[in-house]
Amino acid sequence: MIFAIITIILILLSYFLYKGNKNTHAVTINDIHIENERQTKSDQPLRILHLSDMHIENISITPEQLFEQLKDEPIDLIALTGDFLDRKRSIPRLIPYLEELRKLKPVHGSYAVFGNHDYVLRHPYFNQLKDLLNEYGFTTLQNENKTINIDGKTVNIIGIDDFSTDHSDLEKSYDGVGTGYNLVLTHDPNIVLHMTEYPYDYLLSGHFHGGQIHWPKPYHLAKMGKLVQMNMVKGLQQYMGRSFYISEGLGQTGVNIRIGSRPEITFHSLQLRKDKIEERKVELEGSAIIAG
Numbered sequence: 573m574i575f576a577i578i579t580i581i582l583i584l585l586s587y588f589l590y591k592g593n594k595n596t597h598a599v600t601i602n603d604i605h606i607e608n609e610r611q612t613k614s615d616q617p618l619r620i621l622h623l624s625d626m627h628i629e630n631i632s633i634t635p636e637q638l639f640e641q642l643k644d645e646p647i648d649l650i651a652l653t654g655d656f657l658d659r660k661r662s663i664p665r666l667i668p669y670l671e672e673l674r675k676l677k678p679v680h681g682s683y684a685v686f687g688n689h690d691y692v693l694r695h696p697y698f699n700q701l702k703d704l705l706n707e708y709g710f711t712t713l714q715n716e717n718k719t720i721n722i723d724g725k726t727v728n729i730i731g732i733d734d735f736s737t738d739h740s741d742l743e744k745s746y747d748g749v750g751t752g753y754n755l756v757l758t759h760d761p762n763i764v765l766h767m768t769e770y771p772y773d774y775l776l777s778g779h780f781h782g783g784q785i786h787w788p789k790p791y792h793l794a795k796m797g798k799l800v801q802m803n804m805v806k807g808l809q810q811y812m813g814r815s816f817y818i819s820e821g822l823g824q825t826g827v828n829i830r831i832g833s834r835p836e837i838t839f840h841s842l843q844l845r846k847d848k849i850e851e852r853k854v855e856l857e858g859s860a861i862i863a864g
Contacts, residue, residue: 592829624778625821654687726752782820786832
């Protein structure tokens with residue numbers, strides 16, 4: 573009798589592990605559209621490819637498969653939101669993925685921030701990871717920002733370093749940021765609870781893996797901050813009227829299985845608002861045409 577029970581348990585456990593591993597190959601592609609009240613039909617959206625939590629040690633999609641999924645997609649900007657790897661011997665394994673991503677040639681560049689697993693690396697290995705990202709065309713932002721101009725619209729790309737490992741510095745991240753559309757890249761979404769005084773239009777993050785084993789609920793995430801307690805663990809969310817996104821990530825940590833979650837590739841289409849100066853210019857030109 574006991575032998576029969578043990579056999580049944582082992583069969584169920586084997587199926588659980590088999591199904592969970594199979595799920596890591598079933599990549600979901602999500603397409604998110606964010607609009608604003610000042611857009612017009614003629615405004616072209618900024619299309620961002622967002623990848624998070626690649627966890628090279630446990631990733632089931634190959635570099636070639638990733639490229640095949642993305643090669644025919646229009647991409648204006650690539651955003652990677654941390655947790656690339658946490659072992660120095662894994663650094664060379666990241667290279668083929670960066671090579672494939674570079675081939676996508678995003679119109680307005682590629683950007684990356686770091687996550688808690690990346691900071692497991694000690695010097696000089698963390699610097700090797702950063703240098704590698706830079707070598708393959710990714711601008712790394714550690715509490716830094718970069719301003720780009722897209723069709724007369726100012727976009728401030730604000731990279732906030734990892735909150736969960738106490739690397740984030742909001743004041744430094746926003747230093748010098750002027751008017752424009754504020755796009756924030758960060759790893760741990762819990763930072764939004766501390767950004768009352770720091771404006772953003774949209775924020776991209778990851779960190780929770782959608783629970784990874786989200787069955788029946790992701791109880792193991794309980795210690796990962798207040799957002800989990802607020803049932804904000806994946807997808808498009810809002811806090812204090814501002815939108816942010818939590819990616820389920822592309823790779824896994826611990827055991828390479830997913831239950832109730834899927835690896836995720838996300839496209840975000842953002843309708844950029846016109847700068848106030850640009851809006852005033854259009855108004856004046858319109859007035860001149862009418863007067864003429």
